[in-house]
Amino acid sequence: MRIVKKALIITSVVVGSVVPFSTAAFAGPKISSVAFHAGAPSPTVVITGSGLGTAPRASLVTACHANPANAGDTFGKSGLWIRDSGPSVPFLAGRGRPPKQTCVGLVLSSWSSTSITFTFATDFYGPPSGYLLNAGDNFTISVKNRVRSGQVTFT
Numbered sequence: 001m002r003i004v005k006k007a008l009i010i011t012s013v014v015v016g017s018v019v020p021f022s023t024a025a026f027a028g029p030k031i032s033s034v035a036f037h038a039g040a041p042s043p044t045v046v047i048t049g050s051g052l053g054t055a056p057r058a059s060l061v062t063a064c065h066a067n068p069a070n071a072g073d074t075f076g077k078s079g080l081w082i083r084d085s086g087p088s089v090p091f092l093a094g095r096g097r098p099p100k101q102t103c104v105g106l107v108l109s110s111w112s113s114t115s116i117t118f119t120f121a122t123d124f125y126g127p128p129s130g131y132l133l134n135a136g137d138n139f140t141i142s143v144k145n146r147v148r149s150g151q152v153t154f155t
Helices: none
Strands: 002-004 007-009 011-014 017-020 030-037 044-050 080-084 091-093 106-111 115-120 138-143 146-151
Touching: 030 138, 030 146, 044 138, 080 106
Parallel strands: none
Antiparallel strands: 002 007, 011 017, 030 044, 044 115, 080 091, 080 138, 106 115, 138 146
């Protein structure tokens, strides 16, 4: 290891030669943008980026629902989730179930290395629960532990 101009350069030795260590292989997913498209019964969310990989294993949110067909999926703490922190009624979707999370599941439409599209499962999203994305709400979205935050703006 040597330090050059305040930059850390890590090298590895392979059969007597020096090979530069690349951080590109360990960069992980990058979220470039999050778009919200108004729609009924729930909005469509489109995440664009790079290195998003493939969809993580989903778990059906059945513990909360009388009708599992409308439950959607959760993707765990390190998969895919979105938090609406208000000022309207705050909720967390796609991550788990009570007592720590709400019962809002996600309905995944597509997932590629550059784009993810989903809507919210209708069983707990919307009235009467009050769990709604509203224009101006603050959100945090996570894809495989990479997060992006902002304010909801519908197109």
